[in-house]
Amino acid sequence: MNTPLHALSNADLHCHSVVSDGTLTPELLAARAKAHGVELWALTDHDEIGGQQRAINAARAQGLPYITGVEVSVTFAGKVVHIVGLGFDHTNEQLQSGLRATRGGRGARAQDMSDDLARAGIPGAYEGALKYAGNPELISRTHFARFLVESGHCTDVPEVFRRYLTEGKPGFVPHKWATLADTVRWIREAGGLAVIAHPGRYGFTPTEEYALITEFIAHGGRGIEVVTGSHTAADVLQYTDTALEFDLLASRGSDFHSPAESRVDLGKLEDHLSGRLTPVWSVLGDRIHWPSAH
Incomplete structure (x- = not known):
């Protein structure tokens, strides 16, 4: 890796493969990430870590530093909230079992x-x-x-x-996902770090958002996505302030699913984390799968 860990800017720690609801394989995503200048990559399939070993192998073949990832669906305040886990042991049986249960419905x-x-x-x-x-x-x-x-x-x-498919429209059927407490615990006990995904998407009131963040921290959650494919420039500023206010590590990811569907391509986020923030990857060095040349 040419860029020191503390200095890298193009980390993409949120994307999806065919293992969940993306359209590309882990192997094609690794190649795309490398081609687009990604310096640290994570595959974060929904409620599933079955693609992690493929992603590790593919990243290694591309000479790309890789960190394990997952995006877990959580029910909070009547809405679905997503929690990203990074840097965990993807062979951990408790995490696998918990994800299997939340997929079950x-x-x-x-x-x-x-x-x-x-x-x-x-x-x-x-x-x-x-x-x-x-x-x-x-x-x-x-x-x-x-x-x-x-x-x-x-x-x-x-x-x-x-x-269709949203509340009040044909095809919408609610599903009760994992609890915030269980999700953060699964990630932590597998050696990983929990991050609130794309907080600007949920439409919470300030009171509800405060409740989410404080409960998340109480359970041991440590990070928040500041720069994502769905955040506006105003969102980036808002959640920069939120990360500083609550002393949360900052993460960054495109939330890429498909070349034809995604708002932002893998590795093509324009915004970078403010120098005032502590990037999540700065504490994950020992959990990164480095290319053999590192």
Whole structure:
């Protein structure tokens, strides 16, 4: 690695592969990250760490420093919040078991979503979505969205979420995810560090956001995403201040899913972390999988 760990700027610690709801393999993501100048990479599939060894191997083949990652779905204040875990032991049985349990309701939920869409005049949605997911255990709204675009019911994925699959619309079925306490504990006890993902997306009131952050810290959470593919410049400033106020480590990631769908490509985030912040990777040096030449 040419750039010292404390000096790197193009870390991308949030993206998804075909193992969850992305469209590229871990191997193709590693190559894309390297080609786009990523200096430290993490694959953070939803509620699943089955792609981690492939990502480690692929990053090593690209000469790319890698850190293990996952994005866990959590129910908090009636909404789904995402917690990213970084730098954990991906063979940890407790973490694997916890993620398996939180994935467990996806298959039945997907069938209910399909039934609801059928009542709205869209038959065959489960089978159509499954074609994109491959694994019923990991089927998600994103897979349904791709089917609805392919079948001509919507022109793009954003239209799907405006018309379907969100609360109050056809196809929306809530799912109770893991608790914040359990999620942070699984990550910590597997040797990792927990990070609140894209906080600007949740639409919490200031009181609700304060409750999320303080409870997260009370359970041992240590980081927050400041620069992400879904954050505006105003969000970056706001969560820079939040990280400083609560003494949280700052993280950065594109949340890349697909070349055709993602707002920001892997490695192409324009904003960088303020020099006033402590990057999450500054405390994770001993958990990075370095290329053999390091």
